[in-house]
Structure formats: C-alpha cells, structure tokens
Amino acid sequence: xxxxxxxxxxxxxxxxxxxxxxxxxxxxxxxxxxxxxxxxxxxxxxxxxxxxxxxxxxxxxxxxxxxxxxxxxxxxxxxxxxxxxxxxxxxxxxxxxxxxxxx
Amino acid sequence: xxxxxxxxxxxxxxxxxxxxxxxxxxxxxxxxxxxxxxxxxxxxxxxxxxxxxxxxxxxxxxxxxxxxxxxxxxxxxxxxxxxxxxxxxxxxxxxxxxxxxxxxxxxxxxxxxxxxxxxxxxxxxxxxxxxxxxxxxxxxxxxxxxxxxxxxxxxxxxxxxxxxxxxxxxxxxxxxxxxxxxxxxxxxxxxxxxxxxxxxxxxxxxxxxxxxxxxxxxxx
Numbered sequence: 001x002x003x004x005x006x007x008x009x010x011x012x013x014x015x016x017x018x019x020x021x022x023x024x025x026x027x028x029x030x031x032x033x034x035x036x037x038x039x040x041x042x043x044x045x046x047x048x049x050x051x052x053x054x055x056x057x058x059x060x061x062x063x064x065x066x067x068x069x070x071x072x073x074x075x076x077x078x079x080x081x082x083x084x085x086x087x088x089x090x091x092x093x094x095x096x097x098x099x100x101x102x103x
Numbered sequence: 104x105x106x107x108x109x110x111x112x113x114x115x116x117x118x119x120x121x122x123x124x125x126x127x128x129x130x131x132x133x134x135x136x137x138x139x140x141x142x143x144x145x146x147x148x149x150x151x152x153x154x155x156x157x158x159x160x161x162x163x164x165x166x167x168x169x170x171x172x173x174x175x176x177x178x179x180x181x182x183x184x185x186x187x188x189x190x191x192x193x194x195x196x197x198x199x200x201x202x203x204x205x206x207x208x209x210x211x212x213x214x215x216x217x218x219x220x221x222x223x224x225x226x227x228x229x230x231x232x233x234x235x236x237x238x239x240x241x242x243x244x245x246x247x248x249x250x251x252x253x254x255x256x257x258x259x260x261x262x263x264x265x266x267x268x269x270x271x272x273x274x275x276x277x278x279x280x281x282x283x284x285x286x287x288x289x290x291x292x293x294x295x296x297x298x299x300x301x302x303x304x305x306x307x308x309x310x311x312x313x314x315x316x317x318x319x320x321x322x323x
Contacts, residue, residue, distance in 0.1 A: 002171075003140065003144065003165065003171065004144070005171075006161065006165075006171040006172075006174065006175045007144055007147055007148055007152075007161070009175050009179075010148070010152055010157065010161055010175050010178050010179065010182075011147070011148070011151035011152050013175075013179045013182065014152045014153075014154050014157055014178075014179065014182040014185070015151070015152075015207065015208060017179070017182045017183055017185050017186045018154075018182075018185045018186065018188075018189055018207045018208065018210040018211075019189070019203075019204070019207035020186050020189065021185060021186035021187060021188060021189015021190045021191075021192070021193065021210060022189040022190075022192065022193045022196070022198070022203055022206065022207050022210060023189075023193070023203070023207075024186075024189070024190055024193070026190070026193065026194060028190060033321070034187070035187075036321060037317065037321065038184055038187035040286075040289060040317045040320060040321065041180070041183065041184065041314060041317055042156070042181065042184050043276060043279060043280075043286050043289050043290055043293070044289055044290065044292070044293035044313050044314055044316045044317050045160075045177070045180060045181050045293065045310060045313060045314060046156065046181075046272045046275060046276050046290075047272075047276065047289070047290035047291070047293040047294045047297075047313070048293040048294055048296065048297035048309065048310045048312075048313030049159075049160055049163060049177075049268075049269070049272055049297075049310055050269045050272045050273055050276075050294065051293075051294035051295075051297050051298050052163075052167070052297050052298070052301060052309060052310055053163050053167070053265075053266075053268055053269040054266070054269050055298055056167070056298065056301045057167070058167070058168060059168075059301065059302065060301070060302055061298060061301060061302065066263070067265070067266055070263055070266035070270065071266065071269065071270070071273075074266075074269075074270040074273055074274070075273070078273065078274060078277045083123070084123065084124065084127060084271075084274050085123075085126055085127060085130075087270055087273075087274045088127065088130050088267050088270050088271055088274070090270075091263065091266045091267065091269075091270035092262060092263035092264055092266060092267050092270075093263060094263065095263030095265070095266045096261060096262045096263035097263075099260070099261055099263065100261070
C-alpha cells in the first residue's frame with residue numbers, strides 16, 4: 001500500500017464516520033455503553049500515541065533526553081495555562097535547544 | 104433581541120475557536136513534512152480528512168516507519184469519536200439532503216464543543232457554521248504554510264518539530280486528565296500497553312491495542 005492509498009482510505013473513512021453519526025437513528029446514543037465508550041476511547045488512543053512518539057524509535061524503546069525535555073516544557077506550559085500554540089512552541093524550542101547543546 | 108445576542112455570541116465563539124485552533128495547522132503541516140509526506144499529501148489530508156488527531160496519528164505512524172495499514176486503522180479509530188459527535192449534533196442541526204453531506208465534513212471536536220455550548224438550537228447552528236468555516240479556511244491555509252516552510256529545512260528534527268505532534272495530543276487531553284482520576288489511570292494504562300507491545304508488534308498496532316485499556320475501565 002503506497003502512502004497515497006493510505007491517505008485516500010483515511011479521507012474516505014473519516015468522512016464516512018462523520019456522516020454515519022449525523023445520519024444514524026437517535027436511539028443508538030441512548031445506550032449508556034456507547035456514550036461511555038465514546039468518551040473513553042480517544043483518551044486511551046491519544047495517550048498511547050504520545051507514549052509511542054516520545055519513547056520509541058524504529059520498533060524499540062528509546063530514551064531521548066531532548067524529547068523528554070520538550071515534553072517537560074509542554075507540561076510546564078500546560079500547568080501555567082498557556083494557550084495551545086504556546087504549548088507546542090515551548091515543546092519544540094526546548095527540544096531544539098537540548099539538541100543544539102548536546103550536539 | 105435576545106435571539107440576536109445569542110447569535111452574535113455564537114459567531115464570536117466560533118471565530119475565536121476557529122482562528123486559534125486553525126493556526127495549529129502550521130504544526131500539522133510541519134509534522135507531516137517532517138514525517139516524510141510531500142506538501143500536496145499534507146494539504147490533501149487537511150482538505151479531505153479535516154480531523155486533526157487522525158491526521159497527526161497517520162503522519163506520526165508514517166514518521167516512525169510504521170505499517171501503513173495499521174497506521175490508517177489507528178487514525179480511523181481516532182476518527183470514530185466524530186461519529187458519536189454526529190449523533191449528538193444531528194438533533195441540534197436538523198440538516199437533510201445535500202446540506203447534511205456538507206455539514207458532515209464539519210463534525211469534529213471544536214465544532215461540537217462550540218455548538219453544544221450555545222443556549223438555543225438556532226445559535227447552536229450558527230456556532231457550528233461559523234466554527235466550521237473559520238477553522239476550515241485557517242487550518243488549510245496554515246497546513247500549506249507549515250508544510251511548504253518545513254520543506255525548505257534540511258533537518259526538521261533539529262528544530263524540535265518531532266515533539267509537536269505529541270505535545271498537541273497532550274494539550275488536547277490535558278483538561279480531561281486534570282478533572283478525572285479514572286481518565287488518568289486510563290491514559291497511563293493505554294500508554295503502558297503501547298510501550299510494552301512496541302518491541303513485538305508492527306508500528307501502529309501497539310496504539311490500536313491500547314484501546315483494550317478502555318474495556319478494563321468499563322468492566323470495572
């Protein structure tokens with residue numbers, strides 16, 4: 001599968017998922033398990049994505065001090081209630097600085 | 104008069120959220136090119152997928168050298184929450200026919216948040232339309248700018264752009280984690296499952312496996 005096919009599949013699939021919700025019969029949402037699943041799934045998936053992108057490389061676990069510092073900067077920015085873009089910028093700038101300092 | 108006030112508040116909310124969140128398309132464009140996507144590929148994703156978490160998920164997995172099928176499935180699973188937003192919005196928006204086909208593309212985190220925060224169904228519809236339009240335009244323009252700008256850099260990792268995706272996810276999760284111990288446990292479990300599975304499974308699959316943490320929390 002080439003990257004373009006993956007992109008096409010994702011575009012079609014994401015649109016179908018959105019439309020399915022708008023077009024579905026309302027009683028589906030009344031099921032408490034569906035509501036609860038909807039609330040919980042993104043949390044587990046996003047946390048897993050964060051972990052994999054920060055702590056692994058090429059199929060193995062890897063501890064990268066620069067990425068750790070960037071994560072720390074993002075956490076500090078979030079604790080200070082910084083706006084979304086400031087959080088992202090803080091993470092990138094600190095990661096870059098550590099990479100420059102450690103060569 | 105009150106109706107007009109509600110509607111102008113919805114317009115203000117919609118523009119505020121649309122412009123602020125839309126700017127993070129810069130981060131997506133940069134992350135996509137860093138991961139190895141071309142500028143047109145990054146732009147097509149923003150134009151036609153138009154749901155940030157899934158876009159970041161696909162590019163993150165591609166950047167990690169992941170299996171494309173697993174990467175696409177993981178990104179689709181993240182897009183599944185838009186189905187549940189759609190279920191809630193259907194009642195408010197009451198759109199039919201061709202207008203429903205257009206409105207469906209705008210069913211995402213931000214439009215749902217703005218619509219559900221409005222006091223009347225009319226202002227909810229206004230909030231949805233304004234958030235969708237302003238976010239769509241901003242997100243796509245900044246994706247192009249971020250992707251094009253990054254394509255001129257020799258080594259984007261030197262600028263720390265590889266942590267922008269994870270930092271964006273953390274910022275999205277943060278308000279929910281701050282409020283609930285259960286969600287913090289779930290997040291920690293999801294992260295632990297993915298890390299433990301990484302040495303043994305194809306890239307992309309460990310993230311899908313993390314959804315199993317939800318079943319544990321739901322059964323408890």
